[in-house]
Each structure stands twice: as structure tokens, then as C-alpha cells.
Amino acid sequence: MLIKKAFWSSLWLILFTLGQSLSAKGLTVSPMEQFVRPGQSVIYFASNRGDDPIAVEVLAEAWTISEDGEEILTPTTELLAYPSQFVLKGHTSKRIKVGYKNRQKIDVEKCFRVTIRELPIDLNPKQTGERFKIYRASGYRTSFYLKPKKSTADIEIESVSLEDKKLTLRLHNPGTVHVHLIYPHITLYSDSGEAYELTDQKILNAMAGKNMHAGISRNFTLDLSELSIPWPITKATLLFTDNPYLGGKSYQLALID
Numbered sequence: 431m432l433i434k435k436a437f438w439s440s441l442w443l444i445l446f447t448l449g450q451s452l453s454a455k456g457l458t459v460s461p462m463e464q465f466v467r468p469g470q471s472v473i474y475f476a477s478n479r480g481d482d483p484i485a486v487e488v489l490a491e492a493w494t495i496s497e498d499g500e501e502i503l504t505p506t507t508e509l510l511a512y513p514s515q516f517v518l519k520g521h522t523s524k525r526i527k528v529g530y531k532n533r534q535k536i537d538v539e540k541c542f543r544v545t546i547r548e549l550p551i552d553l554n555p556k557q558t559g560e561r562f563k564i565y566r567a568s569g570y571r572t573s574f575y576l577k578p579k580k581s582t583a584d585i586e587i588e589s590v591s592l593e594d595k596k597l598t599l600r601l602h603n604p605g606t607v608h609v610h611l612i613y614p615h616i617t618l619y620s621d622s623g624e625a626y627e628l629t630d631q632k633i634l635n636a637m638a639g640k641n642m643h644a645g646i647s648r649n650f651t652l653d654l655s656e657l658s659i660p661w662p663i664t665k666a667t668l669l670f671t672d673n674p675y676l677g678g679k680s681y682q683l684a685l686i687d
Contacts, residue, residue: 456480456520457548459570464528464544466576468536471529474572476546478518485549488514488526490574493541495641497600497649503543508532509574511544517553530576539607539644540576545569575608583609583675588647592663592685595655599668599683603642605675611640613671616652620661630657 456478464472478484490509494502511528518524528544547569583605590599597616603609614637616628628634637650654663666683670676 456482456484457486457518457546457569459546459572461572462570463573464575466530466574468530468576469533471527472574474526474528474544474546475523476518476526477523478520481520482552482554483517483519485551485553486516486518486524487547487549488528489545489547490528491543491545493543493573495643495646495648497647499640499648501543506542508540509542509544528574536576536578537580537606539578539581541608541643542574542576544572544574546572578606581605581607583607583642583644585609585611585642585670585676585679585681587668587681587683590683590685592654595653595657597652597654597666597685599637599650599652600647601642601650602647603644606644608641608643609673609675611637611642611670611676612673614638615669615671617667618654618659618663619665619667621664622661624661626657626659626663628652628654628657633657 458477458479460475464474466472474488476486488511490506490511491503492506492508496502508530509528510531511526513524513526516524526546530540583603586602586604588600588602590597592598601611614634616634618626618628631638633652633654633656636652640648640650642648663685665685668681668683669679671678
């Protein structure tokens with residue numbers, strides 16, 4: 431028998447530790463990314479790989495990203511998930527239908543997080559007399575994108591600076607859909623033409639793969655302090671290779687160290 435939602439939520443706030451796409455005790459979820467048009471719905475699959483039954487809850491939240499990359503999630507009633515709470519027996523699967531309730535067309539992509547999580551309750555306790563046992567659990571946070579009819583994405587350089595060997599860029603996406611900054615390629619130059627191709631993935635990870643929602647701006651800081659460059663850096667180029675939206679476009683960056 432399902433435990434009341436209020437009790438589930440209070441337990442979850444205390445005990446649940448959510449990670450991006452973390453595997454729970456016996457729970458697996460697919461797919462991790464959905465693309466939907468207004469009025470449409472999609473199917474998620476939740477499976478229990480373990481022997482014991484697990485309690486599962488589905489949450490939908492509106493999703494945006496701050497200038498410094500922090501996820502901002504707010505409860506939403508725009509998405510409808512069914513079922514939103516259920517018990518999944520061992521070695522069984524269940525289809526979860528999630529849809530956008532409004533059929534009205536949109537001009538700019540809307541982004542949501544759909545979280546499918548195992549509640550931290552053992553429904554098959556081993557000790558005699560126990561009705562359930564509490565434990566630490568985790569879940570899957572998926573991306574749900576509501577797409578406009580016309581999809582465009584771009585990157586504009588709003589500002590760039592090089593101070594104390596830290597390269598800081600403020601980027602803006604003026605398009606109608608999100609874009610991931612995959613495969614960034616940066617080359618640093620001196621006034622006299624010397625060039626240094628930045629290949630250190632540890633440095634590039636500050637930007638690589640990051641999500642730029644439509645209409646937002648984000649700040650990225652790349653730490654160049656460990657590079658051995660014997661000349662002052664005065665300019666740079668930035669491009670994103672093999673990117674379906676940004677591939678081949680080069681950005682010229684004027685720098686003063």
C-alpha cells in the first residue's frame with residue numbers, strides 16, 4: 431500500500447541524495463533526454479533490477495540555468511506525469527507517460543527536469559514486525575525539452591577578459607533552443623603571431639559540454655595559470671568543432687593580460 435504523499439515528501443527532504451543520472455538501489459530509467467512538441471506526450475521506462483519492491487515518485491520542475499551555471503528548478507503544473515507514484519516489484523518495468531498540457535504553440539524552447547526517484551523506504555523489511563525500513567536512496571534527473579516549430583541556436587560573445595591568467599568569457603544564446611558547448615577549440619596568440627593551441631581537457635572542461643538554454647547568458651572561467659607560455663597573450667580564437675549549431679564558426683577574442 432502506498433504511503434501518503436506528504437509523508438513521502440518529508441522523508442525525501444531528509445534522506446534523499448539526488449545525483450545527475452545516478453543509479454538508485456534497484457532503479458533504472460530511460461531515456462535521459464526527451465524532445466516534445468506542444469500537445470504531445472512521451473514515455474519513460476522505469477525498471478527495478480533488484481529482488482525487492484521499491485517505491486517510486488515522479489516530479490516535474492521548470493528548469494533554467496543561472497549566469498554561473500547553477501540549476502534553478504521550480505515546481506510546475508505545465509507537465510502531467512502518470513502514474514506519479516507507484517510501487518515497482520522486483521525485476522519488473524513500468525511505462526510513465528509525461529506530457530505538456532497546453533497545446534498552444536511556443537516561439538522559444540521550454541526546459542524542464544523530470545525526476546524519477548526511488549523513495550528511501552524498504553517495502554520488504556527483513557525484521558519481524560517492521561512495516562517498512564528507511565534507507566538512503568537516489569534517482570534519475572532527466573531533461574525534457576518542449577520544442578518550438580523553428581529551432582535556431584547561436585553563441586554571442588558578450589564580454590571577454592584575461593586577468594591573473596584566468597580567461598573569463600560571458601556567452602549568450604540568442605536562439606530559440608538550447609545548445610551544448612561541445613568540442614570547444616581555443617588558440618591563444620601573441621602580438622607577434624606566436625600561437626598556442628589549448629588542448630588541456632582539464633582547463634577546457636570549464637566550458638566543454640555545458641548547456642546554454644535559449645535566451646540565457648553564462649560566465650565561464652578558464653584557469654591558464656599552469657600553462658607555460660613565454661609571451662604575453664593578447665588575442666585568441668574560439669570555435670566549436672563538430673557542433674551541429676556552432677560548427678565552423680570562429681570567434682575572435684581581443685585580450686589584454
